[in-house]
Amino acid sequence: MQLIDILARDRVGADLRVSGKKRLLELLANMLAPEASLVRPVFEALIAREHLGSTALGQGVAIPHGRVALDIAPTAAFARLKDPIEFDAPDGEPVDLVLALVVPEHFTDQHLTLLAQVAELFSHPEVCAELRAASDAHTLFDRLNERTLQFSES
Numbered sequence: 001m002q003l004i005d006i007l008a009r010d011r012v013g014a015d016l017r018v019s020g021k022k023r024l025l026e027l028l029a030n031m032l033a034p035e036a037s038l039v040r041p042v043f044e045a046l047i048a049r050e051h052l053g054s055t056a057l058g059q060g061v062a063i064p065h066g067r068v069a070l071d072i073a074p075t076a077a078f079a080r081l082k083d084p085i086e087f088d089a090p091d092g093e094p095v096d097l098v099l100a101l102v103v104p105e106h107f108t109d110q111h112l113t114l115l116a117q118v119a120e121l122f123s124h125p126e127v128c129a130e131l132r133a134a135s136d137a138h139t140l141f142d143r144l145n146e147r148t149l150q151f152s153e154s
Contacts, residue, residue, distance in 0.1 A: 001110055003076060003117055003148045006101075011077040012144070014137040020085055025050065025064060028100040031077035041068050042102050056089035061122045065101040067111060074103040074110065080131060080140060097122070097131055121151055 011031045018024040029043035045066025049055065056062040077100045084094030099118055103111045121127055127147050134140045 001074065001114065002152055003099075003114065003121070004145045006074045006114075007076040007078060007141070007144060009138065009141045011075070012137045012141040013077075013079045014134065014140050015082040016079050017082045018085060021050070021087055022047075024079070024081070024085060024098065025100075028064060028077055028079065028098065031079070032075050032100055032102045034072055034075070038068075038070060038072065041070060042066070045102060046100065054088035054090075056087040056095055057119060057122060058089050058091035058093060059122075059125070059128060060084060060089075060093055060095055061097045061099075061128060062087050062089070062095045063099050063101065063115060063118050063122075065103075065111070065115060067103050067105045067107065069105045072102065072104055074101070074107060074114070076101050076114075078140065078144060080134070097128060117148070117152070121147060124151075 025046045026043055029039050033039040033042045045068045046064050049066045055064045079098045081096045084096040087095040130143050134143055
């Protein structure tokens, strides 16, 4: 399973404005949850994971993620923030590129594989630069898909 298998165009947002980490996780939970009744459990999973330690990678990137005891499909959402926010990143830099994942609780190995793929993708400065320069959410989605395919084939 690749990122492009679980990221849909309607779950990509450009130049979003949030006041802080908690508000961002609420926004992401709304993007990730397949129905309104699942927003709360998804949000709680993201918060619980952040309490274990920040999911910020550094260089302005974070990958909040969580596992939920629900029958849901693995899902990803991406947000580029208009104004970077504090995220307790290891390098102290605020975050403006955020890719969130939610998976069912039993999805342990696949979850780790997806996280590794995403971390690899965002470890390339040119990818982050392209995402920061993208004009809109559609372009962001296209760039994420192109780069995911490129790195999965190499």
